[in-house]
Amino acid sequence: MKMNKKKTLQKSVVSNGGIYAITYFFVLLFVVMVGYYVHFMVFESKDVINNSYNKRQDLLAESVVRGKIYGAGKEVLAETKTRGDGTEYRYYPYGAVFCHVVGRSEHGKTGIELSENFNLLTCSNKSIGTLWNELNNKKNPGDSVVTTLDVDLQKAAYEALGNRKGAVVALEPSTGKVLAMVSKKDYDPNEVSENWESLTEDADKESRLMNRATQFTYPPGSTFKLLTALEYVRENKKYEDFTFDCDGQEIFSGVKINCYHGSEHGKVDLKKALAKSCNGAFAKIGTELNFKKFRKLCNSFGFNTELPTDLVHTNSTFALKASSKKEEMPQTAIGQGDTLITPLHNAMIAATIANKGVMMEPYVVDHLETEEEEIVSQKEPVEAGRILKEKEAKQLTDWMKNVVDKGTASALSDFDYSVAGKTGSAEFDSKKSSHAWFIGFAPADHPKIAIAVIVEGAGSGSEYAVPVAKKLFKNYLGN
Amino acid sequence: MENIVVQVSKYVIIFLVMVYSLYGFVVFRVRKQETKLLFYRHQMTLMYLMHLLCYLLLFVHFLDVKYIFLYLVQVVFFGVITWVYKKVYRNMSLLVLNHMCFLLSVGFVMIARINLALAIRQFVMVAAGMSICLVVPFIIEKFEGLGQLGWGYAIAGVALLLTVFVPGLGVSKYGSRNWIQVAGIGLQPSEFVKIIFVLFAAGFLSKTKKFKNIVKISCLAAVYVLILVAENDLGGALIFFVAYLSILFVATGQPAYILAGFGGFASASLVAYRFFGHVRTRVEAFRDPWSTIDAGGYQVANSLFAIGTGGWFGMGLGKGLPTSIPVSESDFIFSAISEELGGIFAICLLLVCVSCFIMFVNIAIKMTNSFYKLTAVGLSVIYIFQIFLTVGGAIKFIPSTGVTLPLVSYGGSSVLSTIILFSIIQGMYVLNQKNQQQNNQQQNNRLDRQGEKE
Numbered sequence: 038m039k040m041n042k043k044k045t046l047q048k049s050v051v052s053n054g055g056i057y058a059i060t061y062f063f064v065l066l067f068v069v070m071v072g073y074y075v076h077f078m079v080f081e082s083k084d085v086i087n088n089s090y091n092k093r094q095d096l097l098a099e100s101v102v103r104g105k106i107y108g109a110g111k112e113v114l115a116e117t118k119t120r121g122d123g124t125e126y127r128y129y130p131y132g133a134v135f136c137h138v139v140g141r142s143e144h145g146k147t148g149i150e151l152s153e154n155f156n157l158l159t160c161s162n163k164s165i166g167t168l169w170n171e172l173n174n175k176k177n178p179g180d181s182v183v184t185t186l187d188v189d190l191q192k193a194a195y196e197a198l199g200n201r202k203g204a205v206v207a208l209e210p211s212t213g214k215v216l217a218m219v220s221k222k223d224y225d226p227n228e229v230s231e232n233w234e235s236l237t238e239d240a241d242k243e244s245r246l247m248n249r250a251t252q253f254t255y256p257p258g259s260t261f262k263l264l265t266a267l268e269y270v271r272e273n274k275k276y277e278d279f280t281f282d283c284d285g286q287e288i289f290s291g292v293k294i295n296c297y298h299g300s301e302h303g304k305v306d307l308k309k310a311l312a313k314s315c316n317g318a319f320a321k322i323g324t325e326l327n328f329k330k331f332r333k334l335c336n337s338f339g340f341n342t343e344l345p346t347d348l349v350h351t352n353s354t355f356a357l358k359a360s361s362k363k364e365e366m367p368q369t370a371i372g373q374g375d376t377l378i379t380p381l382h383n384a385m386i387a388a389t390i391a392n393k394g395v396m397m398e399p400y401v402v403d404h405l406e407t408e409e410e411e412i413v414s415q416k417e418p419v420e421a422g423r424i425l426k427e428k429e430a431k432q433l434t435d436w437m438k439n440v441v442d443k444g445t446a447s448a449l450s451d452f453d454y455s456v457a458g459k460t461g462s463a464e465f466d467s468k469k470s471s472h473a474w475f476i477g478f479a480p481a482d483h484p485k486i487a488i489a490v491i492v493e494g495a496g497s498g499s500e501y502a503v504p505v506a507k508k509l510f511k512n513y514l515g516n
Numbered sequence: 517m518e519n520i521v522v523q524v525s526k527y528v529i530i531f532l533v534m535v536y537s538l539y540g541f542v543v544f545r546v547r548k549q550e551t552k553l554l555f556y557r558h559q560m561t562l563m564y565l566m567h568l569l570c571y572l573l574l575f576v577h578f579l580d581v582k583y584i585f586l587y588l589v590q591v592v593f594f595g596v597i598t599w600v601y602k603k604v605y606r607n608m609s610l611l612v613l614n615h616m617c618f619l620l621s622v623g624f625v626m627i628a629r630i631n632l633a634l635a636i637r638q639f640v641m642v643a644a645g646m647s648i649c650l651v652v653p654f655i656i657e658k659f660e661g662l663g664q665l666g667w668g669y670a671i672a673g674v675a676l677l678l679t680v681f682v683p684g685l686g687v688s689k690y691g692s693r694n695w696i697q698v699a700g701i702g703l704q705p706s707e708f709v710k711i712i713f714v715l716f717a718a719g720f721l722s723k724t725k726k727f728k729n730i731v732k733i734s735c736l737a738a739v740y741v742l743i744l745v746a747e748n749d750l751g752g753a754l755i756f757f758v759a760y761l762s763i764l765f766v767a768t769g770q771p772a773y774i775l776a777g778f779g780g781f782a783s784a785s786l787v788a789y790r791f792f793g794h795v796r797t798r799v800e801a802f803r804d805p806w807s808t809i810d811a812g813g814y815q816v817a818n819s820l821f822a823i824g825t826g827g828w829f830g831m832g833l834g835k836g837l838p839t840s841i842p843v844s845e846s847d848f849i850f851s852a853i854s855e856e857l858g859g860i861f862a863i864c865l866l867l868v869c870v871s872c873f874i875m876f877v878n879i880a881i882k883m884t885n886s887f888y889k890l891t892a893v894g895l896s897v898i899y900i901f902q903i904f905l906t907v908g909g910a911i912k913f914i915p916s917t918g919v920t921l922p923l924v925s926y927g928g929s930s931v932l933s934t935i936i937l938f939s940i941i942q943g944m945y946v947l948n949q950k951n952q953q954q955n956n957q958q959q960n961n962r963l964d965r966q967g968e969k970e
């Protein structure tokens with residue numbers, strides 16, 4: 038009663054309803070904002086802070102021993118050791134074999150050492166033991182990175198390239214796991230400080246510090262004919278009726294096109310043209326293609342844009358567009374011209390065909406774990422998208438099998454399983470010297486590995502890239 | 517041993533702050549006056565302990581005796597100020613006083629961590645401000661006609677805002693022309709005009725509900741906002757705008773005004789985005805700070821690095837790298853706190869701010885005089901919305917607008933105007949309590965007399 042009376046005495050002309058509404062509004066706003074903050078801390082902060090611009094790494098290194106980097110079978114690829122005087126150094130047991138993909142942590146971090154820098158310097162194991170270390174000013178072990186890299190395969194690829202310049206990329210088609218990634222010339226990350234001057238001077242133009250597999254772009258040469266063939270299939274329902282009479286040399290749109298070393302392939306259909314890598318046939322196809330559609334197809338494969346991967350890479354370029362001149366087409370159709378591609382990207386194209394048309398995002402870090410092998414975060418395969426219809430992928434696979442059975446990659450036909458592939462010899466200067474390419478996958482029916490091989494300035498793909506591929510398949514799948 | 521102390525202190529500080537902020541909400545549910553007082557005393561103890569531990573950590577880290585001196589002076593300051601305020605502001609809200617001291621102490625610690633010289637200057641400003649504001653309850657009580665000065669506020673506010681355009685007086689800072697230089701001291705007029713603006717809006721809107729008048733008043737308010745936009749002070753413009761909308765909404769009870777306001781805001785934002793390069797830069801930096809990290813995104817990216825690297829428990833005072841965030845001592849102090857004192861601490865700090873806001877609103881609800889009620893609403897909204905802008909900007913919840921965290925951030929104008937804001941609310945509360953007590957007494961007397969008659 039008394040309360041009521043008191044209220045009637047108040048003579049406020051402004052009601053409090055609006056004030057309540059405003060209060061609820063702002064409290065709600067803050068609840069949402071705190072929710073966002075928590076979300077950031079839990080889900081995003083790990084990726085955010087693992088950025089080379091974040092200058093706090095040295096602070097973390099004061100209380101954490103940088104974690105190890107492992108191969109897929111838990112082989113140590115990089116670890117931190119302590120010298121007699123207490124100073125730390127990074128040790129790479131395989132020397133130069135993993136120098137580009139694992140990278141280095143001195144003289145500018147690269148590779149996994151860079152991309153996982155903060156994770157390696159974070160101790161996710163919050164136990165009494167680590168708390169005790171913290172209290173006693175002792176360093177805690179940082180999290181370890183377990184990669185997708187197959188050490189045996191990597192070594193095989195490293196040895197197969199021998200002393201030549203080039204690169205090998207091997208992917209698991211169904212997941213996008215990077216099984217091997219080798220780039221030559223190489224360097225020993227254990228001795229990078231001693232050799233730093235000569236490495237950066239690069240007097241012999243060997244670019245040892247560069248990862249050719251992801252950072253160098255090359256003309257794709259005849260490996261590109263797969264995409265030309267695909268575009269032809271898409272534009273012509275009766276593509277199987279295609280024929281061409283090859284006499285080793287012909288002029289298309291005013292451009293002279295030779296078949297490799299002037300070979301005459303005679304009458305070829307699409308399947309045979311691909312198996313023999315007939316330049317004339319594909320230049321002819323090129324003159325019939327719709328520029329705009331062809332560019333769209335190449336863009337869908339990842340040309341002219343970031344590739345769907347966290348790996349640091351250079352973008353591939355496909356220069357032809359709707360407004361291009363006719364004269365550009367014959368060269369472009371056979372993978373010459375202004376088209377440029379990274380070995381990683383070419384491996385992704387092979388893997389996409391192998392995976393029935395679905396491109397997977399390539400990744401090299403499988404999971405992070407604490408020193409007690411507790412998993413901190415696990416990478417799940419991510420689909421980048423369906424690029425090809427299943428039917429189209431099957432058609433390309435059949436043709437690529439034929440390349441191995443009856444064509445330029447016949448050296449791969451004596452395995453117990455069938456291999457699908459395409460060779461390439463990409464001319465890169467007017468002297469007709471060429472890079473040797475091979476892309477392919479095996480077993481052709483249930484692909485477990487897709488690869489791209491390039492050997493710089495070697496000659497034909499059949500002669501120089503196929504033998505490298507053969508060693509890889511043999512190592513990974515047996516005879 | 518030293519390290520054990522440092523590490524344990526880190527966790528103890530977080531614990532203290534958690535309990536402190538919890539009290540900030542529990543007191544709203546407590547009815548008994550004695551329990552409330554007990555909780556307030558606990559809060560003060562927790563605040564003093566946290567302040568002590570933080571300075572201990574700073575001293576251990578920097579090994580500079582100046583920190584001990586600064587600490588001692590500040591303890592004396594807090595002791596004196598709470599004692600005097602309780603005398604001058606009779607029946608004031610002790611919760612608001614506690615929160616004020618708590619937020620000031622967090623600011624003192626963090627600014628001292630970032631730059632000792634700035635911390636000393638900040639402390640002098642705070643001490644001066646707190647002393648000056650002792651006259652506020654006196655003014656409120658003596659000048660009952662404060663609500664009648666609508667035109668006076670309007671003209672004074674606009675005039676003050678325009679000082680930044682006076683040649684030789686106005687200065688540009690961080691791309692905004694919103695500073696003046698008087699006798700070697702830099703001042704940000706908009707910080708003080710905020711309060712005059714609220715008085716102006718409350719003064720007019722407490723007297724009229726006629727549509728025609730409201731249009732006139734709104735046009736006048738728009739002048740303020742446009743001047744701020746012209747100064748490139750977008751954060752300030754937003755704060756004025758939201759404060760005005762809130763006062764208008766409470767005064768009229770018409771949601772339509774809010775809708776109209778937001779409609780106007782949306783179109784104004786689009787125009788600003790199209791025509792102002794610096795607006796686009798901010799929005800780009802918000803959308804994707806990573807690709808513009810070398811330019812516009814640098815601040816936000818570094819703020820997120822700081823918050824993320826600090827994690828829930830923080831790097832420890834002195835162990836982080838807050839100086840890598842541009843203006844970490846003012847606009848981005850929330851990130852610095854989050855980095856070194858931890859995410860839990862940062863959230864507790866926000867809870868304290870929200871508790872403070874709820875208490876402000878409680879005071880507004882209790883006000884019987886419309887002018888005071890609307891003033892309290894306007895000031896509460898200015899307070900909470902500014903926090904939303906600065907914290908939201910630092911964590912990339914919204915584009916950053918470059919405003920300070922009230923009472924915590926470094927900056928004389930900011931901290932002075934916030935102290936005035938707190939004092940006005942407290943002063944009005946004191947007056948209201950007094951009037952109510954008198955009313956109650958009269959009423960009781962009347963009831964008594966009625967009783968006698970029957």
Ligand SMILES: [Zn+2]
Pocket residue numbers: 283284285296300301302303314315316317318
């Ligand atoms: Zn031919």
